[in-house]
Amino acid sequence: MHELSIVTHVAKTLDELAKENNLTKIGSVTLEIGEVSGIITDYFVDCWNYFKRNNPLLVDAELKLEEIQAITFCEDCKQEYETVKYGRICPYCKSEHTYLLIGNECMIKEIEAE
Amino acid sequence: MKTIELHKSVTASNDKDAEELRNELRDKGIFLANLMSSAGSGKTTLLSKTILDLKEEYRIGVLEADIEADVDGKAIEALGAKSIQVHTDGMCHMDAGMTRTSLEELGIEDLDIIFLENIGNLICPAEYDTGASKKVMILSIPEGDDKPLKYPLMFQESDALVITKIDTLEYFDFDMDKCIERVKYLNPNIAIFKTSAKSGEGMQEWEDWIRKEVKEWKNHA
Numbered sequence: 001m002h003e004l005s006i007v008t009h010v011a012k013t014l015d016e017l018a019k020e021n022n023l024t025k026i027g028s029v030t031l032e033i034g035e036v037s038g039i040i041t042d043y044f045v046d047c048w049n050y051f052k053r054n055n056p057l058l059v060d061a062e063l064k065l066e067e068i069q070a071i072t073f074c075e076d077c078k079q080e081y082e083t084v085k086y087g088r089i090c091p092y093c094k095s096e097h098t099y100l101l102i103g104n105e106c107m108i109k110e111i112e113a114e
Numbered sequence: 115m116k117t118i119e120l121h122k123s124v125t126a127s128n129d130k131d132a133e134e135l136r137n138e139l140r141d142k143g144i145f146l147a148n149l150m151s152s153a154g155s156g157k158t159t160l161l162s163k164t165i166l167d168l169k170e171e172y173r174i175g176v177l178e179a180d181i182e183a184d185v186d187g188k189a190i191e192a193l194g195a196k197s198i199q200v201h202t203d204g205m206c207h208m209d210a211g212m213t214r215t216s217l218e219e220l221g222i223e224d225l226d227i228i229f230l231e232n233i234g235n236l237i238c239p240a241e242y243d244t245g246a247s248k249k250v251m252i253l254s255i256p257e258g259d260d261k262p263l264k265y266p267l268m269f270q271e272s273d274a275l276v277i278t279k280i281d282t283l284e285y286f287d288f289d290m291d292k293c294i295e296r297v298k299y300l301n302p303n304i305a306i307f308k309t310s311a312k313s314g315e316g317m318q319e320w321e322d323w324i325r326k327e328v329k330e331w332k333n334h335a
Contacts (some may be wrong), residue, residue, distance in 0.1 A: 009125060010124050017120070033231070105123065107121060107123055113115060113118060
């Protein structure tokens with residue numbers, strides 16, 4: 001839904017990092033994307049490839065995406081379950097008192113650069 | 115090539131910009147409220163009534179970030195508030211950098227309160243800190259009481275929830291108690307106001323909340 005703006009934020013972070021560390025070229029960027037982050041990966045890759053063409057630092061940077069599985073925790077029965085499979089209602093005790101433990105993040109994990 | 119580990123959220127650069135902007139506004143004693151809602155929630159109507167009621171006490175500015183033409187902006191100007199239309203170039207939310215640029219364009223030195231009318235959707239605006247003093251979410255009765263279940267982040271992130279169009283409650287299957295229970299479960303500290311800009315019901319409580327927050331904000335300047 002807002003893939004292009006995420007790309008611009010990633011680029012901004014990497015620009016600052018490059019200045020701080022005297023990097024001139026980034027070879028790859030690895031992002032960790034949660035299953036329920038709302039990011040559509042195909043569209044994200046398209047945005048990345050469009051954006052990097054005009055950015056000397058990123059022009060050759062390969063984008064690597066690692067998906068993080070979403071896990072929900074049930075406050076009533078204290079069990080964890082797969083968010084995408086079961087949704088908001090706990091499959092063990094049918095409680096609505098659940099919250100997402102992991103899976104909505106979008107993190108820059110690491111880069112390769114020189 | 116060497117590998118550098120970052121483990122940084124993609125919104126980290128925006129969070130930093132937002133914090134800087136918030137600190138600058140605090141130093142100047144200017145209160146910025148980020149208003150977020152779906153399109154059609156009655157945001158502009160609520161804002162119009164709020165401006166009418168508060169304009170004798172405060173100098174008010176409005177950033178209109180809706181993509182839908184500049185009809186809203188003209189209506190707001192007519193009320194006596196300073197307003198500009200913000201062009202987001204198709205972006206679905208406002209971020210801190212866009213907010214800063216818009217504030218510069220508006221000119222804020224002579225203002226006490228600025229309302230940022232964010233783009234009408236319940237997803238992206240919740241994820242981007244604009245540098246606002248407080249975040250306010252607006253939910254109208256026709257949208258339904260299930261919205262906290264569908265868009266939990268928006269409810270978790272907001273400091274206040276204004277439920278609008280309560281004069282239409284009898285026409286819709288909107289369970290007010292259930293809605294408030296769902297919201298409070300997600301965010302126990304959220305302030306909730308039940309309003310109708312049409313009948314004026316609940317407007318006093320909402321405006322008193324703004325007065326209280328503005329006072330506290332200025333005290334920390």
